[in-house]
Amino acid sequence: MSDAAPLTIISVSAEVAPWSKVGGLADVAAALPVALARRGHRVIGVAPRYAPYDIAWDTRRTARFGLFGAEHEVRCFHARIDGVDRVFIGHPALSRGGIYGDEHGVYGDNDLRFALLSRAAIEAVALLGLSLPDDGADTIVLAHDWHAALATVYLAARYRHHGRLVRARSLLAIHNLAHQGVFSRDRFAGLDLEEHWWPTLDMGGDVNFLKAGIMAADRLVTVSPTYAAEIRRPEHGWGLDGLLRMRAPVLDGIRNGLDTEAWNPRTDPYLPAHYDLDDLSGKAACKAALQRELSLAEDPTVPLVVFIGRLDAQKGVDLLLSAVPWLRREGAQLVVLGTGDPGLEQRLREVGDDRIRPIIDFSSALAHRLTAAADVQVVPSRFEPCGLTQLQAMRYGAVPVVAATGGLVDTVQPYDPIADQGTGWHFRAGDADDLVRALGDALYTFRQWPEAFRGLVRRGMARDWSWAEPAAAWEARMRDALAVPPWA
Numbered sequence: 001m002s003d004a005a006p007l008t009i010i011s012v013s014a015e016v017a018p019w020s021k022v023g024g025l026a027d028v029a030a031a032l033p034v035a036l037a038r039r040g041h042r043v044i045g046v047a048p049r050y051a052p053y054d055i056a057w058d059t060r061r062t063a064r065f066g067l068f069g070a071e072h073e074v075r076c077f078h079a080r081i082d083g084v085d086r087v088f089i090g091h092p093a094l095s096r097g098g099i100y101g102d103e104h105g106v107y108g109d110n111d112l113r114f115a116l117l118s119r120a121a122i123e124a125v126a127l128l129g130l131s132l133p134d135d136g137a138d139t140i141v142l143a144h145d146w147h148a149a150l151a152t153v154y155l156a157a158r159y160r161h162h163g164r165l166v167r168a169r170s171l172l173a174i175h176n177l178a179h180q181g182v183f184s185r186d187r188f189a190g191l192d193l194e195e196h197w198w199p200t201l202d203m204g205g206d207v208n209f210l211k212a213g214i215m216a217a218d219r220l221v222t223v224s225p226t227y228a229a230e231i232r233r234p235e236h237g238w239g240l241d242g243l244l245r246m247r248a249p250v251l252d253g254i255r256n257g258l259d260t261e262a263w264n265p266r267t268d269p270y271l272p273a274h275y276d277l278d279d280l281s282g283k284a285a286c287k288a289a290l291q292r293e294l295s296l297a298e299d300p301t302v303p304l305v306v307f308i309g310r311l312d313a314q315k316g317v318d319l320l321l322s323a324v325p326w327l328r329r330e331g332a333q334l335v336v337l338g339t340g341d342p343g344l345e346q347r348l349r350e351v352g353d354d355r356i357r358p359i360i361d362f363s364s365a366l367a368h369r370l371t372a373a374a375d376v377q378v379v380p381s382r383f384e385p386c387g388l389t390q391l392q393a394m395r396y397g398a399v400p401v402v403a404a405t406g407g408l409v410d411t412v413q414p415y416d417p418i419a420d421q422g423t424g425w426h427f428r429a430g431d432a433d434d435l436v437r438a439l440g441d442a443l444y445t446f447r448q449w450p451e452a453f454r455g456l457v458r459r460g461m462a463r464d465w466s467w468a469e470p471a472a473a474w475e476a477r478m479r480d481a482l483a484v485p486p487w488a
């Protein structure tokens with residue numbers, strides 16, 4: 001709890017766990033609002049209603065907007081969970097089953113779908129009477145990634161510039177700069193924005209939702225300090241580094257937290273045995289059970305290396321594939337859990353044998369069991385805004401071997417054998433040889449220096465990965481935004 005006035009925070013995102021999840025965005029949109037509510041704020045999490053969710057009741061409140069030449073009616077569904085009001089926006093375009101697309105590919109009208117979400121978010125909160133002050137005092141619109149970025153523009157264009165919510169401010173949370181929501185110029189006309197907003201959305205002649213958010217938001221936050229610095233350079237800026245340099249005074253990096261209740265090895269319902277820092281015997285039982293489950297040799301002395309994540313170029317799965325022959329020679333076991341690029345899925349299937357287990361699936365239960373069973377978790381990302389799997393790994397006593405990029409740098413401290421300090425190993429991002437070198441260090445320590453390895457395990461488990469500290473930092477940035485005039 002802080003002493004200052006409680007805030008009203010409208011968090012808008014395309015994903016929110018457990019209802020809709022592709023990656024870490026869903027975890028953050030689930031947990032950050034809860035952590036902010038625990039600090040005494042009124043938090044409303046707005047997301048699409050992709051499917052009928054049992055927990056949310058139909059408020060029968062509707063709002064209508066003109067977008068892309070048609071009238072659209074959205075319907076608000078509501079649930080109050082863990083101190084957070086969850087509002088789900090119902091509309092036929094949002095409830096086709098998929099989040100961004102289906103087996104035929106990405107939906108062709110994602111500009112409409114996410115403009116609708118962004119346009120409806122503030123209105124839904126007003127409709128439901130969820131303590132939104134008329135003048136927007138102490139009110140924050142927190143837009144996550146490109147899908148919600150237009151909420152920062154609509155706050156300015158449709159509210160503040162019309163004398164409504166004039167004291168409200170917006171924050172754009174950048175979880176991944178590589179995904180920007182780019183659409184052709186002619187789509188601008190459908191967005192219900194006056195022509196003078198075109199330069200805000202214009203990126204090289206196309207409509208760019210994320211760029212619009214970077215231009216319109218009162219403050220910007222990305223999900224780790226190192227990533228906040230990286231995205232201001234051309235190598236990681238995806239064309240937006242110049243703008244981000246311009247807005248650097250209001251751009252901060254706050255590392256993500258972990259839902260330490262959902263990820264608790266003492267109580268995790270997915271695990272066959274439980275453990276904590278004082279008694280790690282349950283972790284050995286989890287490893288044995290997983291080896292049995294996956295028909296791997298049941299042997300505590302064989303190092304078990306795990307990868308969990310989306311199978312795409314960002315995650316460096318190709319680097320991991322190139323390390324497979326070496327891992328095989330080393331006699332390690334490797335389990336890969338993920339879905340994504342069909343080419344990578346196929347290459348993974350082809351390397352499977354009695355030690356290498358590719359599992360092409362999205363399964364939270366298995367992700368938890370694998371993390372508990374693992375000795376080493378490998379995160380070979382080419383870039384990584386924050387990364388959650390290395391936090392999950394350390395919380396569960398798996399030692400991370402990570403690419404030295406973004407949030408991985410901020411959360412994994414390299415092992416120093418002389419000082420007996422550190423929580424994992426780093427290697428140069430994108431460098432397959434250095435990945436093998438770092439994995440080699442990890443396996444060598446696991447086999448030859450078990451006491452030192454246990455030290456790494458314990459230090460990772462002892463760290464506080466909860467949202468408490470990051471949520472306090474987010475609140476401070478929100479108060480910064482409220483203290484000054486609007487940017488747009």
Ligand code: ADP
Pocket residue numbers: 022023024025027308309310337338339361362363364367386387388389390392
């Ligand atoms: P990103 O957001 O780039 O996908 P993060 O590491 O930030 O990467 O978050 C990924 C989240 O999704 C983690 O909670 C991870 O455990 C989970 N996850 C990724 N792939 C799978 C999978 N195949 N099955 C279950 N959970 C997964």
